[in-house]
Amino acid sequence: MTTHQPRTIELVEVAPRDGFQSISSPLPTADKIRVIQALVDAGLHRIEIGSFVSPKAVPQMADIGDIVAEFIGREGLRLSALVPNLRGAELALAKGVRELVYVVSVSETHNSKNVRQSVSQSLDGLKAIADKVRESDSNGFLRLDLGTSFDCPYEGRIGWEQVSRVLEQAIEVTDGLRLEVAFCDTTGRANPYQVQQTFRQIRQRIGGDAITWAFHGHNTFGMGVANALFAIQEGVTVLDASSAGLGGCPFAPGATGNTATEDLLFALNEGGVETGVDMARLLEAADLIAGLPGGHTASSLRQVPRARAVA
Numbered sequence: 291m292t293t294h295q296p297r298t299i300e301l302v303e304v305a306p307r308d309g310f311q312s313i314s315s316p317l318p319t320a321d322k323i324r325v326i327q328a329l330v331d332a333g334l335h336r337i338e339i340g341s342f343v344s345p346k347a348v349p350q351m352a353d354i355g356d357i358v359a360e361f362i363g364r365e366g367l368r369l370s371a372l373v374p375n376l377r378g379a380e381l382a383l384a385k386g387v388r389e390l391v392y393v394v395s396v397s398e399t400h401n402s403k404n405v406r407q408s409v410s411q412s413l414d415g416l417k418a419i420a421d422k423v424r425e426s427d428s429n430g431f432l433r434l435d436l437g438t439s440f441d442c443p444y445e446g447r448i449g450w451e452q453v454s455r456v457l458e459q460a461i462e463v464t465d466g467l468r469l470e471v472a473f474c475d476t477t478g479r480a481n482p483y484q485v486q487q488t489f490r491q492i493r494q495r496i497g498g499d500a501i502t503w504a505f506h507g508h509n510t511f512g513m514g515v516a517n518a519l520f521a522i523q524e525g526v527t528v529l530d531a532s533s534a535g536l537g538g539c540p541f542a543p544g545a546t547g548n549t550a551t552e553d554l555l556f557a558l559n560e561g562g563v564e565t566g567v568d569m570a571r572l573l574e575a576a577d578l579i580a581g582l583p584g585g586h587t588a589s590s591l592r593q594v595p596r597a598r599a600v601a
């Protein structure tokens with residue numbers, strides 16, 4: 291099996307979604323906008339800006355329409371938004387968001403706690419959303435987040451066979467729509483060897499270039515950067531990360547924040563992998579995030595003397 295050494299990686303900044311949703315009392319909209327602007331200024335050109343979800347389930351996202359309005363249509367900036375159902379997809383498309391992130395958890399228990407549906411019902415929802423995307427844009431594509439692809443807070447370890455089964459059904463119902471597929475380590479319990487095995491086994495079965503592969507990691511066990519690096523060796527070209535490591539999903543008890551964007555950037559920079567992100571400015575954005583009231587942050591690079599971190 292050949293390993294991949296990509297020259298470039300796309301970083302998707304998820305602090306505005308995975309991060310902000312973890313802060314129990316919702317942040318003022320102006321603070322969110324200030325942070326997102328700092329992330330954009332650092333050179334992050336793919337931002338998961340939030341989610342179109344029930345404000346009863348996730349009150350932190352109630353102002354998503356205003357946030358999107360601030361950033362939509364900017365040259366060179368790709369905005370995506372998480373949607374849990376067709377209703378969310380319609381709201382996002384109506385606001386001009388072209389990149390929808392649809393989430394299905396591989397584990398039944400987590401899927402039911404997260405979106406109150408069985409996996410099979412979520413796959414029916416995926417079909418409806420895929421049809422909607424196709425109808426609104428003949429060049430459209432969909433990002434599919436397969437939650438709990440390695441571990442579930444309720445069911446424990448998830449084997450690659452289970453992930454593969456859900457993905458195969460997802461491919462069938464999306465019927466040729468271009469997909470970006472992320473295997474999500476929702477709890478941050480995966481280890482690099484498991485990440486390697488899951489991507490390797492599944493990519494051997496689902497070959498071709500039809501899918502862009504992504505990895506979404508949390509750093510609960512300190513494996514976030516290592517997991518991401520093993521993922522890119524298996525053909526992943528898109529990595530999710532959250533600046534300052536902000537996060538801790540309200541639907542994944544015990545999980546801490548996403549892998550910190552700055553820690554991942556350090557590793558990629560050291561390997562000569564291009565991302566277009568400026569470390570000094572990214573650390574300024576991460577400092578802003580770390581200063582938000584009520585947020586839990588953790589990153590290694592913010593603890594390094596700044597002159598050494600940006601050298």
Ligand code: COA
Nearest residue numbers: 341342343344345347348374375377378393404405406541
């Ligand atoms: N956007 C805004 N409001 C929505 C919505 C959406 N996408 N989907 C449903 N709603 C509203 C409904 O209109 C309804 O409002 P009402 O009580 O005022 O009539 C309410 O939410 C409940 O709707 P229902 O269809 O009964 O959904 P539910 O209670 O079974 O909840 C979800 C299902 C998916 C809507 C909800 O669990 C959710 O939004 N989850 C998001 C989870 C998430 O973001 N997780 C983190 C990412 S991994």
Ligand code: ZN
Nearest residue numbers: 308476506539
């Ligand atoms: Zn997450």
